[in-house]
Amino acid sequence: MTLSACGGGGDDSGSGDGVVIGFMGDLTGENSGIVIPPKNGAQLAIDEYNATNPKVKITLKTYDSQGKGEQAVPLAKNAITKDDIVGLIGPAFSGESQQVAPVLEEGKIPSVSPSATNTALGKNGWKYWHRIVGNDEVQGAGVGEFITRALEAKKVFVIHDNSEYGKPLGEKVEATVKSKGATTQVDAIDPEGSDFAATVNKVKAFAPDAIFYGGYYAEGGKLLKQLREGGVTARFLSGDGSLDKGLAEGAGEQNANGSIIACPCLIDPEGKTSPASKTFADKYRAKFNAPPAIYSAEGYDAATAFIEAVKAGNTTAEDINAFLSKVDVPGVSKQVKFLPTGEPAASDVYVYEVKGATLPLIGKAAEADV
Template sequence: MSGARLGRVLVLAAAASLVLGACAGGGGGTSTGGDASTVKIGFMGDLTGENSAIVIPPRNGAKMAIAEYNAKNPKTKIELVEYDSQGKPDQATSLIAKAVGTDKIVGLIGPAFSGESKAIGAQLEENKIPSVSPSATNPGLAKNSWKYWHRVVANDDDQGPGIAEFLVKAKSPKKAFVLSDDQEYSVGLADAVAKSFQGKSVTVETDKFAKDASDYSSTVSKVKAANPDVIVFGGYYAQAGRLLKQLRDGGVTATFASGDGSLDAQLISGAGAAAAEGAVLGCPCLIPTADVTGALKTFADSYKKSANADPAIYATEGYDAATAFIKAVEGGNTTGEKINEFLKSINFEGVSKPIKFKENGEPEANSIFVYQVKGGVLKLLGPSAEAKLEG
C-alpha cells in the first residue's frame, strides 16, 4: 500500500470514528456537548389554533423556567422541544410518535388539553415517558391507572362544583341551563357543574352542540324558552364568545359563566364588550395581577421581560410543571423511568401552588379562583369560597 493511499485510509477511519462517536452520544434523549449533556423535554399543546391563547402562556412559563436553569450552566442542560398539536387529538397522536421515536424526549410538559391528553396517554405509558400537564382538567384522566401521568392543576370535579357553588351563593338560582360542545374538556366540565347544581336543589336543563358549529340558534331558542337564572358553558373561549354573543342577541340576559377554557380576553372580543360584561369565569389558576407582591410579583416581572407580555392563564402552572422536571434532572435523573420515580416524592413551593402529586398523578392543592368581566377586562374576584360578584 502506498504512503498516499495509507494516509487516505487513516483519514477516512478517523472520520468514521468521529461519526460513530457523535451517534453514540445522542441516544435516549441525551446528547453530549462540551462539558454538559442535554436531555430533551417536550411541550405539547395548541400553539397556533383557535384556542392557542390558553396554551402560549404556560409554554412561555416553561421556556422561562428552563432558560433560567440552563443559564446556571448545569452539568445536564435541558432542551425544550415544542409540538404544536393545535389541540387536536389525532394531531397529538402523530406528534408524540415523533417525540418519542425520533426526538427521544424523556418527559413531556402537557398535553395542554384534555382530549389530546386522553389520546396519547397510553403511548406515553407504554414508552415510560412522564408527563406533567399545566392545564388539562378532565377528571377521567386520573382514572386510567397511568403511572407516568401528572398535572399541576385541579380537575373539573373541583372546578365544576367551585363554579356552581359560587353561583348558588351569589345569585340564589332556582333554574340553571348548562351547555357544552362535544370536546372532551367541555363535556367533562359541564357534567361536573350540572351534578353540583342538582346537589344544591337547582333545576338543571342541558344542551350540547358541535365544536365547529357557528350557528347556535337552536341552543339559544332552548335557553330562552327555559328562562334560567344562570347559564354555564363548559368549553373554550373560541366557542364561548360566539355563544355569548348569540345568546345576548337573542334576548337572553341571564348571568353567563364558564370555566378556565374561557378565561381569556378573546372571550370579550368574540362576544363583544357589551355582551361579555358581567360574565363570570372560574379557574383552578391564579393569574398574577398588577397589585401582587412577593414571589408572584417576582414571577410576573420576570415573565414580562422574558415573554414580552403580561402573565396570563396557566403561565404560573407552565413554569411549575417545567420546574418539576428541572428538579428531577438536577437530582441526576435523565431517563423517563428515573424522572418518573423522582416525581412520586417531589414536594416544593411552586409559583402557582405547592407542587406535590397524589399516587394517581393529581395535585394535592386544588384551589378554584373566580374572575369577572368588568369594564371590558377580566378582574380577579378571589377564591371561590370568598369571592363576591360586582354589579
C-alpha cells in the same frame, strides 16, 4: 395571550450535556391563546435554570398538536423515537391527553400537563402521567357552589360542547347546583357550528338566572354574542377553557362584560395571593412583553417538577418519573407535589370577571362575591 407573546426564549439548550423536555399543545390553532401562556411559563423556568450554567442543561422542544389527538399521537411517537425526550409538559387539552398518554406509557416517558382537567384522566392507572392542575370535579364543584352561593341563582341553564373536557365539566356544574336546590336545563352545541339559534331559543324559554358554558372560548364567544342578541341577559359563566380575552373578542366587549370565568389556575400579577405570584408576573412580563395569562404559572410549575428531577441527578425518563413521585417544592400556583394517581396534592378554584379586554382575579370561588 396573543401569538406575538410567544417570543423570547427558544429551543436552544446551550453547550454541554443536556436532556430534552417536550411541550405539546395547540400553539397555532383557534384555542392557542390558552396554550401559549403555559408554554411561555415552562420556557421561563427552563431558561432560568439553564442560566445557572448547570452540568446538565435542558432543551424545551415544542410540538404543535393544534389540540387534535390525530396530530398529537404521531408527534408523541416522533418525540420519543427521534427526539429522545425524557419528559413531556402536556398535552395541553384533555382529548389529546387521553390519546397520547398510552403512547407515553408504552415509551415510559413521564408527562406533566399544566392544563388538561378531564377527571377521567386520573383514573386510568397510568404510571407516567401527572398534572399540575385540579380536575373538572374540583372545578365544576367550585363554580357550581359559586353560582348558588354568590349569585344566589335558582334557575341555571347548562350548555356544553360535547367534548371530553366540556361535557363532564358541565355535568358536574349541573349536579352541584341541583344539589343546592337550583332548577336546571341542559343543552349541547356543535363546536364546529356557527348558528346556535336552537340553544338560544331554549335558554330564552327557560329564563335562567345564570348560564354556564362548558367549552372553549372560540365557540363560547360566538354563543354569548348570539345569546345577547337574542335578548338573554342572564349572567354568563364558563370554565378554564374560556379564560382568555378571545371570549370578549368573539362576543363583543359589551356582551361579555360581567361574565364570570372559573379556573383551577392562578393568574395573580398583583400578588394578591402570594409574593411569589408578583415575582413570577414581573419576570414573565419582562421576558415576553405580556402579562401572565391562563396556565402560565402552571406551565412554570410543571417545568419546575422536571427541573428539580434533573437537579437531583436524574437524566433518564424512568429515573425522572421515579423522582416525580416524591417531588415536594414550592411553586407559583401551588406546592408542586403529586398524589400516587398523578393528580396534584393541592388545588383551589379561582374566579375571574370579564372587564373589557381584561380578566381580573376576584378570588377563590369558595369565598368570592360579586
